[in-house]
Amino acid sequence: MALRELASLEKYLGLKKPNKYSTQGDKKVPVLQNNNGPPLVGQVTIACHLVKEAKRAELLGDGAEGRAVVQQWLEYKVTKLDCCCKEDIKTILKDLNLYLQDKVYLAGNQFTVADTLMYYGIHPLIVDLAIQEKEQYVNVTRWFDHIQHYPGVRHHLPPVVVLRNRIYTGRLH
Amino acid sequence: MTKEDVQGATEEEQQAQSKKALKKQQKEAEKAAKKAEKQAKQAAEQQSTEEDDFAKDRYGVSAMVQSQQKLDRTLVRVQDLTAEKADQLIWLRARVHTSRAKGKQCFLVLRQQQFNVQALVAVGDRASKQMVKFAANITKESIVDVEAAVRKVEQKIESCSQQDVELHIERIFVISQAEARLPLQLEDAVRPDGDGEEEGRATVNQDTKLDNRVIDLRTTTSQAIFRLQSGVCQLFRDTLTQKGFVEIQTPKIISAASEGGANVFTVSYFKTSAYLAQSPQLYKQMCICADFDKVFCVGPVFRAEDSNTHRHLTEFVGLDIEMAFNYHYHEVIDSITDTMVQIFKGLRDNFQTEIQTVNKQFPSEPFKFLEPTLRLEYTEAVAMLHEAGVEMGDEDDLSTPNEKLLGRLVKEKYDTDFYVLDKYPLAVRPFYTMPDPNNPKYSNSYDMFMRGEEILSGAQRIHDAQLLTDRATHHQIDLEKIKAYIDSFRYGAPPHGGGGIGLERVCMLYLGLHNVRQTSMFPRDPKRLTP
Numbered sequence: 001m002a003l004r005e006l007a008s009l010e011k012y013l014g015l016k017k018p019n020k021y022s023t024q025g026d027k028k029v030p031v032l033q034n035n036n037g038p039p040l041v042g043q044v045t046i047a048c049h050l051v052k053e054a055k056r057a058e059l060l061g062d063g064a065e066g067r068a069v070v071q072q073w074l075e076y077k078v079t080k081l082d083c084c085c086k087e088d089i090k091t092i093l094k095d096l097n098l099y100l101q102d103k104v105y106l107a108g109n110q111f112t113v114a115d116t117l118m119y120y121g122i123h124p125l126i127v128d129l130a131i132q133e134k135e136q137y138v139n140v141t142r143w144f145d146h147i148q149h150y151p152g153v154r155h156h157l158p159p160v161v162v163l164r165n166r167i168y169t170g171r172l173h
Numbered sequence: 174m175t176k177e178d179v180q181g182a183t184e185e186e187q188q189a190q191s192k193k194a195l196k197k198q199q200k201e202a203e204k205a206a207k208k209a210e211k212q213a214k215q216a217a218e219q220q221s222t223e224e225d226d227f228a229k230d231r232y233g234v235s236a237m238v239q240s241q242q243k244l245d246r247t248l249v250r251v252q253d254l255t256a257e258k259a260d261q262l263i264w265l266r267a268r269v270h271t272s273r274a275k276g277k278q279c280f281l282v283l284r285q286q287q288f289n290v291q292a293l294v295a296v297g298d299r300a301s302k303q304m305v306k307f308a309a310n311i312t313k314e315s316i317v318d319v320e321a322a323v324r325k326v327e328q329k330i331e332s333c334s335q336q337d338v339e340l341h342i343e344r345i346f347v348i349s350q351a352e353a354r355l356p357l358q359l360e361d362a363v364r365p366d367g368d369g370e371e372e373g374r375a376t377v378n379q380d381t382k383l384d385n386r387v388i389d390l391r392t393t394t395s396q397a398i399f400r401l402q403s404g405v406c407q408l409f410r411d412t413l414t415q416k417g418f419v420e421i422q423t424p425k426i427i428s429a430a431s432e433g434g435a436n437v438f439t440v441s442y443f444k445t446s447a448y449l450a451q452s453p454q455l456y457k458q459m460c461i462c463a464d465f466d467k468v469f470c471v472g473p474v475f476r477a478e479d480s481n482t483h484r485h486l487t488e489f490v491g492l493d494i495e496m497a498f499n500y501h502y503h504e505v506i507d508s509i510t511d512t513m514v515q516i517f518k519g520l521r522d523n524f525q526t527e528i529q530t531v532n533k534q535f536p537s538e539p540f541k542f543l544e545p546t547l548r549l550e551y552t553e554a555v556a557m558l559h560e561a562g563v564e565m566g567d568e569d570d571l572s573t574p575n576e577k578l579l580g581r582l583v584k585e586k587y588d589t590d591f592y593v594l595d596k597y598p599l600a601v602r603p604f605y606t607m608p609d610p611n612n613p614k615y616s617n618s619y620d621m622f623m624r625g626e627e628i629l630s631g632a633q634r635i636h637d638a639q640l641l642t643d644r645a646t647h648h649q650i651d652l653e654k655i656k657a658y659i660d661s662f663r664y665g666a667p668p669h670g671g672g673g674i675g676l677e678r679v680c681m682l683y684l685g686l687h688n689v690r691q692t693s694m695f696p697r698d699p700k701r702l703t704p
Contacts, residue, residue, distance in 0.1 A: 131561060131578055161562025167581040 002030045002043045002082075005120040008155035009047055012116060013054035021046075043117070044074040051113050059113040069107045073114035081121040089125055093137045096122075100139040104146070111150065119147040123157050135168050228301035232308070235318070235346045248318075251285035256337040258323045265319045265340070266348065268391075270359070274309030281308060282333060283319065283340070287396040287530055289333045292321060292340035299343045308342070314351035314359075314388075320344040356385040363392045365534050379690060386695060386704050394534045397527035398692055401520060402680045404527075406471060408519040409492050412512045418467040418496070423456035425449055425473060429654040438477045438487075449475035452673050454605075455658045457495035458634055461669045462661045467496040474673070479699050483688045484626060484678060488697040492679075494631075495671030502607070502617050502633035505670035506593055509631065510546035513591065513621065513674075517542050520683060528684065537685025540590050540623075547583070547592040551615065554594055557582050568598035568614060580625015590682075595619045597632075604648040605641060607633040607670075617670070623682035631672020638662040 003021050010018055022031045024041060032040040032049070040046050051059050061070035084092055100106075106114045126134070126144055134141045145162040148154050249263045267283035267290075274280075277296040282289050294300050294308040311317065321340035329336040362377045382389040389395055410420065426440065426447045438449040453470050460468045474491035494512070498504040517540060520528070528539075555567055561582060563575055571579065583592055599608050599616040609615040618632030635641040641659055645652060652659070680692040690696040695704060 130574070131581075161560070163561060165585050167585040 002028065004156050005117065006030060006043065006046060006050070008120065008153075008157075009050060009113070009116060011155055012152045013050055013056060014152075015050065015054055019050075043078055044071075047074065047113055047117060059111070061107055061112055061114075062110060066107055066110070066112075070112045070114045073106045073118055077114070077117050077121045081118070081125075084125075093125070093133075093140055097137040097139045100143050104143070106143075115143075115147050115150075116153055119144065119153060120157070123160070126160050127158075131163060132168050134162060135166055138166075226301050226303045228299070228304045231300065231344045232304045233346060234350065235348055238348065251283065251288040251290050251335060254290050254323060254335045254338055254340070256325055259325045259338060261323050262343070263321060263323060265321065267317065267319065269311050269313055269315050269317055271313065272309055272311060274305065277302070277305060279305045279309040281311075281342075283317070284391075287393040287400075287526075288335065290335040290338070290340060291330050291333050292319065292342050294342045294345065299341075304345070308345055311345075311347060312351045312353045313355060314391075315347055316349040316351075318344075318346045318348055355388060357381055357388055359388070359392050362389055363394050363534050365536070379688065383690060383696060383701065384704075390694065393530050397530035398680065398684065398686075399694060401524050401527045401531075401684070402676065402692060404520060404524050405516055405676060405679055405683075406490075406492070408516040409469075409471070409512065412515040413467075413469045413494070416467065416508065416512070418469045418494070419465050421453075421457065421460055421465070421468045421470050423450070423453040423470055423472070425475070427455075429658075436476055436478045438475050449477075451476060452491060453493050454673070455655075457493055457671060458605075458669065459658070459661045461495055461497050462636075462664075462666045466667075469494045471676075474675075481699055484681070486677060486689055486693055486696055486698055489678075489689075489693065490676040492674040492676055493671065494673075495669060497667040497669040498633075499668075502668075502670040505631070505633070505672075506548065506595070506619055507545070509629070509672055510548075510591075510593060510621070514542060514544060514546060516679075517591070517683070531684050531686075535684065535686055540683050540685070541584075541588060542591040543587065543589045547587050547589050548595055548619075549583070549592060550596045551594060551598065552596070554579055557586075568600060570598070570601040576622070576627060577625040580622055583622075584625070590624045591622070593619050593621050602632060604644045604650060605632075605634045606644075607635050619672075621672070621674075623679065624685065626678065626682055628678045628682060629672045629674045631670065633668065633670040636662055636666040636668050638666075 003023070006021065007018060019032055022033070023029060024031045029041060030043055030046055032046045034040055034049075040049055048060060051057065061067035080088070080092065103109075105111050106118060122140075122144065126141070129137075141162050144160070148157070148159055246264050248266050249258070251265065251267055254263075254265075265283065265285075267285045270282040270284035270289055272279060272281045279294045281292045281294070283292050294305050296302050296305055319340065319342055321342045321344075323338050324341055325337060326339050330339065357377045358375070361375045362382055364374065364376050366376065377389075390399070414420070426442065427450045428447060437451055439446050440449060441447075452474055453472065457468050457470060470491075470493045472491060472493075473488055475488050476485070477487065478485060494509055496505055496508060521540075552567065554571075555565065558565060558575055558579060561578065563578065565572075565575065579594075580590075584590060595618075596609060596615045597618045597620065599606065599614060602616050602618045607617040609617055616632065618630075620627050620631075621629040635644060638659055641662060642652065645655060645659070675689075677689045677692045680686075681689050684692070686692060690698070
């Protein structure tokens with residue numbers, strides 16, 4: 001999973017030569033053999049390295065605060081999202097929905113690598129949502145729809161249909 | 174363990190027990206003594222006061238009404254108690270909804286069906302202290318005859334349906350006394366879902382309500398629901414009669430299942446067995462063959478499906494329509510949809526009070542419909558669902574969630590809660606459905622939906638004996654068993670179509686309720702046969 005996400009990220013970043021990854025341990029933590037240094041371990045570490053290699057440092061956030069927010073969400077992605085069980089889904093979506101209420105991207109007004117990886121991570125959750133639930137977490141779906149249509153991001157994932165109109169207004173049936 | 178040991182143990186136990194029993198006895202004796210004392214005191218009080226009770230003829234428990242006398246007394250209806258009747262002395266029969274004594278006064282809320290009025294007994298020259306006490310002690314739900322003066326009130330009484338007046342009781346007689354303990358409280362049964370939790374008050378769950386249906390039916394909500402239901406039947410009859418339909422009665426005990434034998438009830442019929450009709454389908458069609466042209470039928474319909482859902486009953490009331498048409502089965506659809514629209518209009522115009530009453534407990538948006546009724550083709554509906562990201566085959570039947578979702582999509586796009594879905598795939602319809610001449614995979618059949626749930630299933634029927642035989646064989650139906658049915662089409666049968674509506678579902682969906690048991694007076698489902 002993590003490897004495909006990294007491959008998609010590489011493509012988004014426009015890196016010409018795809019890297020070769022191996023995995024480590026039961027949880028299949030991705031490992032990148034670096035030509036001129038020690039191997040890099042872990043999805044977030046590798047992702048940040050790829051961003052720098054592509055000379056797209058702006059994707060890691062603007063200023064100290066922005067960078068911290070990006071790191072925060074990258075960490076959230078690997079610790080919460082990637083190993084969430086069924087019971088957590090609702091809490092995750094609820095919290096994220098609240099957080100995204102007044103934001104276009106996770107870091108505010110700027111697209112960052114956190115949006116990409118969070119999109120990859122949350123995709124399996126969104127795919128399974130019924131239309132009514134998508135409407136319930138309307139801020140998440142708005143953000144999700146925006147990211148999946150963001151040029152070059154989607155790659156290996158199937159698109160998810162998101163309705164533009166609310167159909168569950170009024171009382172629930 | 175030896176025998177002695179056992180004995181010793183039991184003796185000890187007995188002793189312990191007897192000690193306990195002794196204590197218990199003592200306590201009970203004390204209680205009894207106290208009770209006797211109290212009773213004596215009460216009796217004494219009563220005796221002492223009875224003599225100087227000037228109003229003792231003005232209240233009491235009446236003798237059982239055995240039609241001893243014809244009283245020349247007009248009983249006013251609670252709903253007629255308005256400011257116009259102010260200062261009149263009237264008689265009234267009603268239930269005691271609540272009573273609350275407060276010093277020298279006793280407030281009663283008298284209820285008659287969904288209407289109620291505040292009444293009061295106050296110590297004065299018309300009522301004595303004892304009378305007030307008597308009034309306060311009348312059990313809830315007892316039926317009383319009351320003579321009272323109607324008085325205007327300065328401040329509206331918010332809790333009653335008659336807000337402008339109250340009654341000053343001069344006489345009160347109990348006609349039928351209710352037992353002190355009710356299986357459920359009416360106030361609890363009409364409390365909207367969310368409210369109880371916030372205030373820590375009780376709500377009554379569906380099963381308790383149904384177990385004590387007689388009491389539950391007294392609630393304002395139930396009263397309104399079933400008045401509206403009666404209205405649906407009446408509007409259905411009136412509209413169709415006006416269109417030249419004939420009402421027919423069909424047998425419910427039948428020899429063969431009309432749509433395959435899996436979901437019918439079998440009853441023993443002398444030496445053989447019979448079935449309970451799933452629909453009057455075959456009979457209304459036979460009436461068409463017998464030149465009745467346009468028929469309808471209101472009666473019970475049985476389904477032996479073991480489905481415990483919010484919208485399935487094993488016995489419900491079917492409103493069935495069948496009519497001959499000239500050239501196109503859309504003539505039938507138009508006739509049925511127009512009937513439905515007339516019903517919706519009739520309800521909207523004549524049953525606003527009932528709708529509001531139900532809305533108080535079960536809020537829902539007003540029912541919306543278009544004129545003429547929206548008609549979608551099955552392929553369009555499937556396209557709409559595809560667009561919303563639903564994966565389904567072109568000729569698959571609609572699953573319940575998809576049905577509901579489609580209802581939402583249609584509501585959003587066309588702003589209507591009522592629509593017709595036309596041209597169903599032939600494979601998902603019964604054998605007597607006429608295939609579509611342009612595409613044999615589809616059929617001239619249709620469903621109608623209210624708030625995204627199916628209420629009617631109908632089609633153009635095959636009126637040609639040969640084609641009917643072919644289709645029945647295709648569905649692997651034993652031709653012997655439906656011989657009489659097929660034979661009726663051999664001697665000239667007009668093209669015809671029709672459909673059947675579930676009365677309970679129509680009421681449920683019109684009012685935006687969540688469970689069909691709420692609109693069935695004595696519901697029958699796989700788990701309920703009583704009351």
